[in-house]
Amino acid sequence: MSYDLVIKNGTIVTHDRIFRGDIGIKNGKIMEVSEEILIEGSSDNTIDAAGHHIIPGLIDTHVHFNEPGRTEWEGILSGSKSLAASGVTTFFDMPLNSNPPTVNKSGFVAKQEQAEEKSVIDYRLWGGLVPENVSALEELVQCGVIGFKAFMSPSGIDDFHHSDDVTLFKGMNEIARLNSILAVHAESTVITEQLANQKQQEGKITARDFCESRPIISEMEAVRRILSYAEATGCKLHIVHASSSKVVRLVTEAKRRGVDVTVETCPHYLSLTVDDITELGPIAKCCPPLRDQEEVEELWISLANGEIDVIGSDHSPAPPSMKTMTDGNIFKAWGGISGAQSTLSILLEEGYWKRNIPLQKIVEITSTNPAKRFGLYPSKGTISAGADADFSIVNLHENFQLKKEDLFYRHPHSPYIGKSFRGKNVMALVKGTIVFKDGEIIPKEKVKTN
Ligand SMILES: NC(=O)N[C@H]1NC(=O)NC1=O
Numbered sequence: 001m002s003y004d005l006v007i008k009n010g011t012i013v014t015h016d017r018i019f020r021g022d023i024g025i026k027n028g029k030i031m032e033v034s035e036e037i038l039i040e041g042s043s044d045n046t047i048d049a050a051g052h053h054i055i056p057g058l059i060d061t062h063v064h065f066n067e068p069g070r071t072e073w074e075g076i077l078s079g080s081k082s083l084a085a086s087g088v089t090t091f092f093d094m095p096l097n098s099n100p101p102t103v104n105k106s107g108f109v110a111k112q113e114q115a116e117e118k119s120v121i122d123y124r125l126w127g128g129l130v131p132e133n134v135s136a137l138e139e140l141v142q143c144g145v146i147g148f149k150a151f152m153s154p155s156g157i158d159d160f161h162h163s164d165d166v167t168l169f170k171g172m173n174e175i176a177r178l179n180s181i182l183a184v185h186a187e188s189t190v191i192t193e194q195l196a197n198q199k200q201q202e203g204k205i206t207a208r209d210f211c212e213s214r215p216i217i218s219e220m221e222a223v224r225r226i227l228s229y230a231e232a233t234g235c236k237l238h239i240v241h242a243s244s245s246k247v248v249r250l251v252t253e254a255k256r257r258g259v260d261v262t263v264e265t266c267p268h269y270l271s272l273t274v275d276d277i278t279e280l281g282p283i284a285k286c287c288p289p290l291r292d293q294e295e296v297e298e299l300w301i302s303l304a305n306g307e308i309d310v311i312g313s314d315h316s317p318a319p320p321s322m323k324t325m326t327d328g329n330i331f332k333a334w335g336g337i338s339g340a341q342s343t344l345s346i347l348l349e350e351g352y353w354k355r356n357i358p359l360q361k362i363v364e365i366t367s368t369n370p371a372k373r374f375g376l377y378p379s380k381g382t383i384s385a386g387a388d389a390d391f392s393i394v395n396l397h398e399n400f401q402l403k404k405e406d407l408f409y410r411h412p413h414s415p416y417i418g419k420s421f422r423g424k425n426v427m428a429l430v431k432g433t434i435v436f437k438d439g440e441i442i443p444k445e446k447v448k449t450n
């Protein structure tokens with residue numbers, strides 16, 4: 001059999017296997033994975049991956065690219081380039097921070113047009129659940145949303161309202177009927193608003209004050225409440241950005257009771273602490289906030305135990321003017337970390353190298369589980385015949401220090417600038433096409449393998 005492309009001599013990693021092999025690709029799909037593929041004639045292009053690991057392209061389930069409407073904050077082109085550069089081959093864009101938000105068909109179509117034109121990788125779109133749109137959920141499912149996203153506390157964006165309990169309950173009944181899934185930002189409005197007001201009235205406006213104003217108990221309260229709605233409605237539930245293993249444990253217990261629920265955490269909760277936001281300021285501000293080192297270590301234990309299903313970057317960028325300190329008050333800065341380009345680096349440096357997290361586990365939480373949870377498996381999330389030819393080719397031994405110039409973001413700020421990492425995505429392929437190689441994005445029209 002003749003292929004469009006053969007990747008030879010690499011170490012292939014899936015969620016359950018690690019082995020040396022060749023991969024034959026035709027029409028964007030994996031046709032064959034075997035010990036050795038003999039090249040017939042000269043028509044086969046080859047990539048020699050000797051010394052490198054080939055993993056299923058990462059699926060970033062949680063990004064805010066802000067286009068259309070707030071493209072000056074990021075954009076689908078710059079955002080998707082940053083993902084390609086780091087081995088992510090599919091992203092799910094959140095329904096908010098873009099304007100119009102993705103809360104009805106016209107909002108969906110407006111974003112899809114931009115994404116079709118501009119994304120350098122594969123993508124899907126989240127729909128939103130807001131108090132105003134329960135009747136539009138069905139048309140969004142028909143549009144092909146990957147699921148719905150709701151906030152239990154204010155989102156920071158005026159055009160995307162958070163859901164009160166009645167909206168959540170009604171919405172979840174509807175989403176269950178539509179056999180879709182609800183992803184939830186779970187923090188308690190009551191607790192976070194009261195504490196934030198109190199802190200600021202008392203003039204307590206440091207990074208630590210901000211973190212203390214959104215305590216773990218506020219996440220736990222919201223998670224318990226939304227789990228009870230999931231139990232009552234039968235709605236599939238996904239908790240995004242759990243900042244603590246205490247939150248993860250609530251999900252584990254619910255799974256044991258038979259609730260159809262999964263949980264995501266983000267690279268920043270696995271690598272940064274309150275000390276980092278104290279030092280870096282608003283660049284490291286996010287909601288829920290960073291926790292202490294003990295929590296970081298506990299979260300790694302939860303991850304190693306298989307209690308964390310998915311890693312999403314929650315890339316939520318904003319212009320530098322919104323990520324600086326105003327009046328010495330960190331409460332006023334934008335909450336959101338630019339991290340889309342660093343997920344794999346953090347998991348390799350902090351997980352694989354420092355904490356012995358197996359590569360298969362990293363593949364599972366960055367690709368296989370997201371694909372399974374959101375209905376893309378086995379087209380995505382694995383390396384086997386029939387799947388999309390989406391890969392990250394990784395050099396585990398390449399050391400680098402992240403520089404501002406390396407970032408593809410519209411606004412190249414990141415809490416990880418200056419940090420050293422071991423392990424790098426050296427090439428990314430989407431449906432058999434190289435999209436990133438040797439530090440550069442390959443423009444669509446110039447794709448060649450050799
Ligand atoms: N609107 C928005 O992107 N909010 C995100 N930022 C953040 O730090 N947490 C979020 O939910």
Ligand SMILES: [Zn+2]
Pocket residue numbers: 185240241287
């Ligand atoms: Zn959120």
Ligand SMILES: [Zn+2]
Pocket residue numbers: 062064094314315316
């Ligand atoms: Zn988010």
